[in-house]
Amino acid sequence: MQRDWSTPAVRHTSPVAKRATVLKVSGLRRAFGPNTIFDKFNLEVRAGEAIALTGRNGAGKSTLLRCLVGADRPDDGTIEVCGNPMSETNPQVRRDVATVIDDLDFFPDLSVVEHLDLLARAHGITDPDAQVDEVLEEVQLVPQSGQLPGTLSSGQRRRLALATAFVRPRRLLILDEPEQRLDTEGVGWLSRRLQAERQQGLAIVFASHEPTLVESVATRVVTLGAPRG
């Protein structure tokens, strides 16, 4: 059965003032062989906006996010981040966009705190120690600060991945199911953190299956794919 992918269901949950466009997606298309994941997909995200991508499994949320961060190449369409054409290898884009998607890797021989220290220093943060300590405490990884990533539980690894996005400067935050493997308390913290980020003017695009996270963070909800049944 042919589905209409061109008009994703968009739901506004709160009005957003007119601010600078951070992410602009025009006519995006991605297909795997005969299977079209999305076509003619348009999206404009302004500073202070949070877009939640929802939809059933296989609807194309992760594929869309992979295209947005440059990890996957769309078949058609354009993506602009802060006016620059999207290119994963462009240093300016790397400076502006913080991502947490599934392909994040860690150095096997650097501890948790050393990863964050490296990222903070690489981004030229003036007081990296204070920034790292603050983020480390926030993600509750202080006791694990000296541990090597291979020994962390899946939930702790997720917290570390989120910490890598929060320890550095950013204008756009792209998260693929950030609530994954987090406990209830962790989801609550993430929700508050993302709300604060949005209020500070950060643009956020995230895919989620967690209704409470979507309700509390998103200013717009984009539902991909046809509803089940």
Next chain:
Amino acid sequence: MSTASVPSVPSDDSHGPDGTDAVDPTPVQVLPAASPRELRGLMKDWRRGRATRNVGQALSDAYVAVIAALMIGAMTVNVILKAQRVVAACDSASCLSARALLPWAAVLAAVATALAVARLFGPVLASAAEGFWLLDAPISRSRLLRPRLVAALAGALVGGALIGGLISLLTGSTGLESAVWAVATGLSASAAVAAAAAQQGHERHRLSRAASFVFGLLGVVALLGVVGVAANWFTLRLSTTLGTEIGTVVAGIAVVLLLVATALAARRLSSIRRTRLVSGGSLVKGISGAFFALDVGLARDIVVQRRTMEIGHVTPKRGHGEGLQALTWREWQRLRRFPQPLIAWAGTLVVPYASEALGMSAVTPVFGALALFGATVPMLNGLRVLTRTGGLARCLPFSTPQIKLAVVTAPAILAAVWAVLVGPAFVGVAGGSVSRPFGDASLMAVATAAAGLLAAIRWTQAKGVDFSKPMVSTQAGALPPGLVTNLFRGFDVCLLATAPMLLGFSPVWSLAISAITAIVLFNSFDAESMQARQKEAQRQLDLQKREREAQATLSRQRKR
């Protein structure tokens, strides 16, 4: 399996119509605990029952492999015979003494390697299925694991004997001497594995780790001895008879150690923790999977991950600098934290000297580059992580070439130091037949170091084979592109960059090839981005074509 009959016990609700308990008179068959042999037999039956081919069919399908094995065997024998003829030409006292030292180095290296490998895998291990089904069963764990211990010991015995015998034969030793050293090396390696197994039962690895380090160091000292004697820096009075006698003594000591350590290991088999046994099995499974895909890089990643998991916790160190400097500084800190690659790097300094001293001047650049290549790969863990997936590189605000340059700065400086330290070998101080002017020798040393470094970078950056791409039809069946070439990554750069020196041309040519290779490796001018650009250009062309066709259709319609 045998069965026993016992009367059944009534359940709470098994009451008769009159409220009295109804006892079922028929006995229920209850299985007693199975023996290890019965469980193994059952598992074997499951595996064989699911097999789609028998051994005969598999062998007939693998005729190419059998022919290849025969060809490689014939080539090996040919090489041994040729090598024996070549080395027989040098019959001076220094040559004979140097050659007599090589089997010692082989024994020491075999023991060090056996200890390291045994510690990594167990050496006694069990698969996840065995861990789940058998190790929880009420059976004697030591009886179950005994065959595993014997297999590990036998493997070390055969492997060690092959290495010892081959090296002894290649250095022109007599048949008897080679046989003695083969037995001595095999028994020593087997004794080392038995000692590691005994330690495994006690959950201690400090002794085997220290022994591995000491034997490795002694192996390097023995190699230095070979160089020193061949270069006439000092003399050693070693004859064939003395070599055979020493080999016999080594074999005797190894037998005693093997018996004692095996007895200890067998007694402690039941105390090995299940997690330790299963983790060794899963490591083997992961590595064998990576090798089936001919992805050596992935196999190394699995080993590195395993080692860091064993370490678990480190004392965090504060970084230094900002931007790219922070990235480079972390590489130095990493080397300070885990300095083992530096020991291997120092060991490779011997190679050019040994090659020159043994009269193999023509191939010194190739051997030197290959040795440095092997020693540099463990220093490029940072590059590996940053290039195997784009995730971490995406977090850093630099271009990919900048990131690559920053993380290879430390190994590049070490390669430069290596070039300075091996420079005298190329001049000819090791006493070989060739001596070169200082300028040429310096350029050769730099070109060799560059080849080794670039080969390591190429090997580290190798992407896994993409099985989703269209296959290439070959005589051995359909293969994904890059499956076989992945095996030669790094080695190709070594050979290509050192080829001009090997053929007697100026080392400037080698440096020029290295410079081109560096440009390709460091810039985004790689196959992946080229394909992406090509795809983008094709997309633009298609778009223009569609627009032209649409305009043509429109104009035709207007004419009508």
